[in-house]
Amino acid sequence: MSFTGTFKEVSQENSEAFMRAFGTPEEHIKIAKDLKSITEIEENGDHFKMTITTGTHVSVVSFTVGQECEIDSITGEKFKGVIKREGNKLIGNMKGIESVTELVDANTIVNTSTLGGIKFKKTSKRV
Template structure:
């Protein structure tokens, strides 16, 4: 299954707790919690481009599976990491945050981020 497509955030769990643990200020957390972000994924072989638009903030990362690359985090920080693919799952660890993005079916992506014992889960549907 290909990840390529546009997805809109449908639900999220533990957003505020996770963002606070990442060090985001309360005003940004309050602004961001009700915005339905749009994720656009372009997949070409092992090369990916992921663009996430949340309100006026656009986060764009390109990477090749298995190769070290610089990725921008939700806080705007640039961190080196290696994205691995296991079937319909993409995994990367950035600064102690484990991110797992799973293509559950042809229309649903679930992104789970873990920081210590806090698990932030985002479910997005293809649009």
């Protein structure tokens, strides 16, 4: 299955606790908790480009599986990490956060981010 496509967030679990653990300011949490993101993914072999739009904030992540890349955090901070692929999962460990993006079926992506035992789960459907 290919990750390529546009996906709209349909649900999220534990976002506020996760954002607090990450150090997101309360004013950002109040705004972000009710926003639904749109994720556009382009997959070309081992190269990916993800454009994530949440409200007015747009984050673009380009990476090649297994090579170091730069990631924008939810607070706008930039940090480096490596993303690997295991089947239908993209797995990254960056700044203490483990992120797993799984293509669970042809139309559903589930992203689970874990920080210090706090899990944030976001489910998105292909549009």
